[in-house]
Amino acid sequence: MASIWSKFALAGVVAAAVGAGVAYALTKPDPHPASYWAGLAAPDLSHGEVLFWAGGCASCHAAAGAQGEALKVLSGGRALPTAFGTFHVPNISSDPQAGIGGWTLAQFGDAMTRGVGAKGEHLYPSFPYGSYARMTREDINDLFGYLKSLPASDAIAPPHALNFPFNMRIAVGGWKLLYFSDAPRVDLAEAGDAVKRGQYLVEGPGHCGECHTPRNVLGGFQAGQWLAGGPNPEGEGRIPDITPGSQSIGQWSEEEIVTYLETGFTPDFDSVGGSMVEVQQNLAHLPKSDLQAIAAYLKAVPAR
């Protein structure tokens, strides 16, 4: 009798262990194989700079209020208040200790495209790797080369101050299982080159959807609401819908969208405001053809 019970108990323990093992296998950090990052040419730094502006790195990683050359000192330290707690933006300057100067391309690339940190840990999706995952490895290589060419800072940011259960990094694995994907956000397979370039910029490095798409309580994008806008996660106000169905910009021509991204002026000469000011100033560094591609893509996505 006792042996039957102990067999049951053993079976239970085994089942629990298998369950935990499966859960761990599904949610553990999952970097690219090392070979993925091997064999790339020397980085093209000027292209890396374009990606730096497209990616808006400075908007979070430079000091608050930085202008001009100070935008290139990526010392981190800004507090990012969210519903999950306060994130403190890390130093990604070229400093070998405080920053990412000592990282390999694989470490940088896996952080950018797999949300895996230099020590193999899950990164929080406040760092928008859910978008950067779409970037090509050549672009990652160029951007990494450019970032390493920028000034070093030895500043060290305080640790994140997150609420339970979000303070458990292992939980990020569950989030990734639910929401992390490098697939296109919208199906535009038949689109022309400009729209496809725009799709790459908006869905990848530009990470526009991170603010312009509404999220559910777990921080995942709401299905079928790509770029449809929503409440401002940073506080008051709303983030506008930027699809062709938008009340505010739905009627803008592609040329008007390009002018807005270039100059910060709407067609009726209202100006850009809020967090979009920095985004617009970053995007103004892009070649005009890229801004035209972004506009073409915004006209091609489904209206919401």
Added chain:
Amino acid sequence: MKLKLVTAGILALCLGAGAVFAAGEPQVVRQDLMKKIGGSMGALGAIAKGQKPYDAATVKTALSTIAESAKDFPNHFPAGSETGFETEAAPAIWQNPADFKAKAEKLSSDAQTVLASMPADQAGVGQAMQTLGSECGACHQTYRLKR
């Protein structure tokens, strides 16, 4: 039929009274000032983009309107006007009134400076637009709710 007319008349009177009442509110006064600045930027923008020919009188009017409206603008944010009348004013205005006022005054004095040197052609107007335009964004980044 008569009843409908009377109802419509009363409704129109009420709406009219509402508009008169609203016109004196600080939220509405400052919105009107901002619309004047926006309109002037539009007039300059049309010249800068080559949609309208360069016209010295238009440029002069636009720049003086911007200078005057921006100077007066921060005087219309009294306590109690934080909400209502679809205001887009951010709470930060009442938290950092000195900085808010300084930004408005900078726009005003920069518009004065441009006016003093008077842009002489389309390119000059374009340059003025860039100077003044970056100040629109710099202030709206912190002090306006609409994105």
